[in-house]
Amino acid sequence: MKTITNKKNILYSKKELGQIQLLLPVILVVTVFSLAPLLRGIYLGFTDYRLGDPISFNGIENYKQLFSDEYFWNSFKIGMVWTFVVTAIQVSLGLGLALLLNSKVRFTSFYTILILIPWATPPIIRGILWRQMYEPNTGAVNILLTNLGLISAPINWLSSFEFVIPAVIVAGVWGEISKAAIFLLAGLQTIPNDLYEASKIDGAGLWDQFRHITIPVLKPVLAAIISLTFMWNFNTFGIIWVLTQGGPGGLTRLPMLAAYEEGFKYGYIGYAAAIGNVMVIILSLMLFMYIRVQLRERTES
Amino acid sequence: MKRNIYIVLILLVGTILFFLLTRKNNNHQNIPLRFVSLAWQEGTIATNKSIVNEWNAAHPDIQVEYIQGTWNSAHDYLITAFETGDVPDIFHYESSVIIDYAMRGYLTDLSPYISSEMKNDILDVAWATVTRPNGEVDGIPFLIESLVVLYNKSLFKKEGIIPPTIEYPWTWDDLQSAARKMTKDTNGDGVIDQYGAGLGLRNSANIIMNTSISFGGSFFKKEGNHFVVKVNDEEKKLLQTIVDMLYKDKSVSPASIGETGAGMIPGLFSGRYAMLVGIGSWGRQQLVENAPKEFQWGVMPPIKAKTQTYGASTQTLSIPKKSKRAKEAMMFIDFMLSSKNTARLALNDWMIPARISCLSMPEFKDKIGGWDITCSAVSTLSIGSWLGAPGYVEWKSRVANPVLQELFAGRMSIDDAARRIEHESNIVLSRYKKRGEVW
Incomplete structure (x- = not known):
């Protein structure tokens, strides 16, 4: 053993040692502020830690309880609907925006800045903005719809069982389209123009170009942005917390809100950590499947 | 190049040490008591602050720092404080929640500190919202939510x-x-x-x-x-x-x-x-x-x-178990919730004062502002069976x-x-x- 490690040390060149030193501060920060809390979170998921009580290890007790917890599975279902719908809209609208920005219109950089603004706004602020827009009596949405003659009485968007889900989805989509758009724009800019020109000579229309050039070349970027957006949306907390706090009647209680409530509101820290662990596993499995399918398609083509 | 890295490292370690060392200082006696108030109506905030200022002027040795909390974030703030031990010395909250905290062992039992004047002057129905069957008291009620x-x-x-x-x-x-x-x-x-x-x-x-x-x-x-x-x-x-x-x-x-x-x-x-x-x-x-x-x-x-x-439920002042200066904190509560100050707080928050002596003041029998009718409801208030569930x-x-x-x-x-x-x-x-x- 010893000889091997010694050998390895010799293998590090002076340059590599310098690089490690450069990374040290980052490693230190990541360890203290990311890795340690993460590991502790995983550990707490196997304890019965409840606020005010001492912590003791209780194995898979939390997971047994979680398995039959209708409250959590309800919020999980809501989370899945939210994640799929919001991700689909964000990526498709983002692709549309990216295509527009990539076409040769004037003032592209101006538009780019415009669409970046919502993304640069923190989710909490976005939530507050939308809460004011949805305010039943003074909110912009109701005033606009009333002036257009579309509604006769004000709608309380965020408290109505019929409208709350579309309302939060619109607010959720709005803030993050730009993220998808910027990623995809970068991808689009890597596609060489010759490809389009060559296809034009062969008589391809815009739709054919989109289907046979843009999408195939963009596929790896699309796969990446879909996976990332999916993850981010699944873990949404701030905007929904500000808009509805999970209401009305728990209709918008996403899994993260459920975990937060278990942990902070009701004090079951161990159980909340277990929910976190389960969500990480479910998310990883789904992403693993998705990326495997993507990779297989690529090797086949 | 190398020197730069060491400078960064030293700075980093230095900052961490700085925070650790300054934290320790909190235990010193000359640091003010921390009082977290959830007052939110303008008049009440002003009253709270002026009572704290009056206390500070009269007690140079025990200063109190006014910290503005909000009802929305109070719970998260408090449980984090209780768990880490970095607690305020006095906090303002509501009876049904502090019962929950008391059951988790977060609060100081105030019963040994309560003066007989206070004990007799606060309405029984208000005491009932914060008193355990074994006589422990988890907060001093001062406003009645009705x-x-x-x-x-x-x-x-x-x-x-x-x-x-x-x-x-x-x-x-x-x-x-x-x-x-x-x-x-x-x-x-x-x-x-x-x-x-x-x-x-x-x-x-x-x-x-x-x-x-x-x-x-x-x-x-x-x-x-x-x-x-x-x-x-x-x-x-x-x-x-x-x-x-x-x-x-x-x-x-x-x-x-x-x-x-x-x-x-x-x-x-x-x-x-x-x-x-x-x-x-x-x-x-x-x-x-x-x-x-x-x-x-x-x-x-x-x-x-x-x-x-x-x-009925009440708004209360409590002292966390982890506060190291419960005695001084209780002295402040005594001052803050004296009959005179309770009346000021109640008038400015437009709520029923929990003290009998306040209720007999003319301000609380005034027709203007509906004080007479609001306060007359005191005799009809009772405690829900869910108290302490x-x-x-x-x-x-x-x-x-x-x-x-x-x-x-x-x-x-x-x-x-x-x-x-x-x-x-x-x-x-x-x-x-x-x-x-x-x-």
């Missing part, structure tokens, strides 16, 4: 409706028929634009629980050592009354569904509804501050169902509020709501039963 009905005087006059008085209070039937009479389409466009009543139904568990007592209900029943939740005919009758007003009479503004009590106040003074039912007495302050000067309003005495008895706080936000939201949104029948409340209550309460937690 529900009132506010009404638009000019509208009542216009519609020819005589408001109730302390001698001749209304029953729910009276309220219901008055609300029906005042619900109308005033400009003839076919849309009702004036409702009899408004209610803040977003998180209505508090209103429903406290009102249920007057109907002879209580939701929580003790079976042996444990609590069970039962929705019997008494509780159902209350729910039925509200559902009827919403959907049968249509005399309650539909804006009530999903709105908070505070959010309903502007509609009262703009004449969209004639009464605001089940609002905290602090709502009067919002009227004084925000309503147009010519707006005439009044307070109704408690609406009678079987009785006029309503449930382990898991009540969780039950309220996890079971009661969401189910009531669905019920009042017209998405389920009263029987279904009752069944769901009973079923889900069992799940929540069994979590606490398992731990053998008692009040």
Whole structure:
């Protein structure tokens, strides 16, 4: 053993040692502020830690309880609907925006800045903005719809069982389209123009170009942005917390809100950590499947 | 290059050391006591601050630092403080929550520190909200949260409706028929634009629980050592009354569904509804501050169902167990909640003071601002059977509020709501039963 490690040390060149030193501060920060809390979170998921009580290890007790917890599975279902719908809209609208920005219109950089603004706004602020827009009596949405003659009485968007889900989805989509758009724009800019020109000579229309050039070349970027957006949306907390706090009647209680409530509101820290662990596993499995399918398609083509 | 890295490392370590070392200093005696207040109405914040300033001027050796908290974030802040030990020395909160904290062992038992003057002057019903069966006291109650009905005087006059008085209070039937009479389409466009009543139904568990007592209900029943939740005919009758007003009479503004009590106040003074039912007495302050000067309003005495008895909770000051200076903190509480200061706080927050000596002051018998009627309700206040039920706080936000939201949104029948409340209550309460937690 010893000889091997010694050998390895010799293998590090002076340059590599310098690089490690450069990374040290980052490693230190990541360890203290990311890795340690993460590991502790995983550990707490196997304890019965409840606020005010001492912590003791209780194995898979939390997971047994979680398995039959209708409250959590309800919020999980809501989370899945939210994640799929919001991700689909964000990526498709983002692709549309990216295509527009990539076409040769004037003032592209101006538009780019415009669409970046919502993304640069923190989710909490976005939530507050939308809460004011949805305010039943003074909110912009109701005033606009009333002036257009579309509604006769004000709608309380965020408290109505019929409208709350579309309302939060619109607010959720709005803030993050730009993220998808910027990623995809970068991808689009890597596609060489010759490809389009060559296809034009062969008589391809815009739709054919989109289907046979843009999408195939963009596929790896699309796969990446879909996976990332999916993850981010699944873990949404701030905007929904500000808009509805999970209401009305728990209709918008996403899994993260459920975990937060278990942990902070009701004090079951161990159980909340277990929910976190389960969500990480479910998310990883789904992403693993998705990326495997993507990779297989690529090797086949 | 290399030197730069070392400089960065030294700076990093230095910062961490700096924070660790400065933290230690908190234990020093000359650091002020930290007082977290949840005052939110302008006048109350000013009163709180000036009381703290008066204390600081008189006690140079024990300074108090005023820290502004908010009701929305207080719980997260406090449990983080309790768990890390970096606690405020005095904090302001509400009786039903501090009971929960006390059961988790977060609070100092204040009973040995309470002066006999204070003990005798604070109303028994207020003490009952914070005293354990074994005599431990978890906070000093100073303001009483009570529900009132506010009404638009000019509208009542216009519609020819005589408001109730302390001698001749209304029953729910009276309220219901008055609300029906005042619900109308005033400009003839076919849309009702004036409702009899408004209610803040977003998180209505508090209103429903406290009102249920007057109907002879209580939701929580003790079976042996444990609590069970039962929705019997008494509780159902209350729910039925509200559902009827919403959907049968249509005399309650539909804006009530999903709105908070505070959010309903502007509609009262703009004449969209004639009464605001089940609002905290602090709502009067919002009227004084925000309503147009010519707006005439009044307070109704408690609406009678079987009785006029309503449930009460209190606002309190408590000391965390982890505070190292409980004795000094209690000295400050004694000062802060003296009879004179309690009266100031109550007047500015438009709430009932918890001290008997305050209630006999002329300010609290004034007709203007409805003080006479608001404070006369003190004799009808009682303690809900749920007091000290382990898991009540969780039950309220996890079971009661969401189910009531669905019920009042017209998405389920009263029987279904009752069944769901009973079923889900069992799940929540069994979590606490398992731990053998008692009040």
